[in-house]
Structures are given as structure tokens and as C-alpha cells.
Amino acid sequence: ETGVTQSPTHLIKTRGQQVTLRCSSQSGHNTVSWYQQALGQGPQFIFQYYREEENGRGNFPPRFSGLQFPNYSSELNVNALELDDSALYLCASSIKVGTGAEKLFFGSGTQLSVL
Amino acid sequence: AQSVTQLGSHVSVSEGALVLLRCNYSSSVPPYLFWYVQYPNQGLQLLLKYTSAATLVKGINGFEAEFKKSETSFHLTKPSAHMSDAAEYFCAVSNSGGSNYKLTFGKGTLLTVNP
Numbered sequence: 001e002t003g004v005t006q007s008p009t010h011l012i013k014t015r016g017q018q019v020t021l022r023c024s025s026q027s028g029h030n031t032v033s034w035y036q037q038a039l040g041q042g043p044q045f046i047f048q049y050y051r052e053e054e055n056g057r058g059n060f061p062p063r064f065s066g067l068q069f070p071n072y073s074s075e076l077n078v079n080a081l082e083l084d085d086s087a088l089y090l091c092a093s094s095i096k097v098g099t100g101a102e103k104l105f106f107g108s109g110t111q112l113s114v115l
Numbered sequence: 116a117q118s119v120t121q122l123g124s125h126v127s128v129s130e131g132a133l134v135l136l137r138c139n140y141s142s143s144v145p146p147y148l149f150w151y152v153q154y155p156n157q158g159l160q161l162l163l164k165y166t167s168a169a170t171l172v173k174g175i176n177g178f179e180a181e182f183k184k185s186e187t188s189f190h191l192t193k194p195s196a197h198m199s200d201a202a203e204y205f206c207a208v209s210n211s212g213g214s215n216y217k218l219t220f221g222k223g224t225l226l227t228v229n230p
Contacts, residue, residue: 092159
């Protein structure tokens with residue numbers, strides 16, 4: 001049990017639609033990262049939020065956006081869904097204190113299917 | 116840029132046999148290195164991490180990994196496999212363990228343990 005909860009667990013959308021995925025982190029975790037894991041691949045970094053501001057982004061287009069809230073919850077929003085967006089989306093939270101490789105706590109993910 | 120190559124997408128061992136999962140990395144700066152395990156329908160769980168301290172890193176569940184700079188490798192081993200070790204294993208690298216922490220994962224190695 002990591003203390004990180006993602007919802008929904010599964011989601012089916014059609015191409016062109018918009019989707020919001022949610023993540024609830026452990027209390028006190030001021031950093032949340034989102035990863036996309038396509039079938040048969042390792043997770044790919046989408047972006048990270050620290051204290052409610054984007055703090056680093058991977059090679060994903062602007063139609064991938066996020067929000068982090070003061071209550072340790074966060075959202076990943078994807079606009080204009082494409083078939084290739086079908087994947088497992090993982091959120092990971094951590095406590096950032098100074099520098100160093102803090103431990104990430106991963107949720108079980110949301111499986112998104114785009115038809 | 117940083118990257119990870121995991122040699123062998125599928126490794127099969129007998130129960131009680133040595134587990135060896137291979138990982139080579141590329142990083143322009145001294146890296147942080149990680150091994151994660153993913154069980155079906157679950158998120159990622161940290162097994163161990165290298166953060167420039169001891170080159171031999173011990174993790175949970177009897178796993179360990181050795182950082183070899185000259186070979187740019189970080190192979191994962193376990194002396195005796197258990198049935199419960201069957202899962203997918205991901206090697207990951209980060210060279211930005213400070214304010215812009217993001218992991219680059221390999222494609223994963225599926226470990227099968229035969230009775």
C-alpha cells in the first residue's frame with residue numbers, strides 16, 4: 001500500500017474527446033509526477049508538479065496538462081485524445097526537501113483506452 | 116540526455132536459481148539509478164536505488180545491484196528466486212535528482228519463475 005490513489009481505474013474514450021485523470025497523494029507529499037506507460041513499454045515522464053506549479057516536463061505536447069491542489073490531490077488532463085494516448089497513466093508522489101533522489105510512491109494507475 | 120537499455124525482455128528461471136536482470140545506462144552526468152518492480156494491475160514499487168554512495172546496493176526482498184561505472188551497468192541480482200518474484204522489473208535513471216526530478220525507464224524485463 002503506497003498511499004497514492006488513482007481514479008478511475010479504467011476509462012474508455014473516443015478520439016477527439018477530453019479526459020481528466022485524478023490522483024490523491026499522501027498527506028505532506030508536495031511533489032507529484034505523471035507517467036504514461038504504453039503497452040509493452042516502460043513508463044515515460046509526462047511532467048512534475050511541485051507546490052502547485054509545473055516543475056519539469058517530458059516530450060509531451062501541450063494538450064497534456066495538469067493541476068496540483070493544496071489538499072495533495074492532482075489531475076492530469078488530456079485534450080483532443082488520439083489513439084496513441086491509449087496507455088496506463090501512473091501518478092507518483094514524493095516529498096521534496098532540498099536536493100537528492102527522494103523516493104517516489106506510485107499509484108496503481110488509470111488504464112485509458114481511446115477508440 | 117539519459118537512457119536505459121534492459122537486455123532481455125523476458126527472463127525465465129527455476130525456483131531457487133540465481134536471478135540476473137541486466138541494465139545499461141547512458142548519462143552525461145553522474146546518475147541516480149533505480150530498480151522498480153511491477154506486479155500485475157499494480158503500480159511500481161522501488162526495489163533499490165543508487166545515489167553515489169556504496170556501489171553495491173542492497174534492496175528489499177533479497178535483491179541487490181552493483182553500479183559499475185566503467186561498464187555503465189547496474190545489473191539486478193538475487194541469489195535464489197522465489198515464485199513471488201515473478202513480475203516485471205524496470206531499471207530507471209535520473210540525472211536530475213534535485214529540483215527537476217524525472218526518471219527515464221527501460222522497457223522492462225518480465226521475470227518468470229518456474230517451480
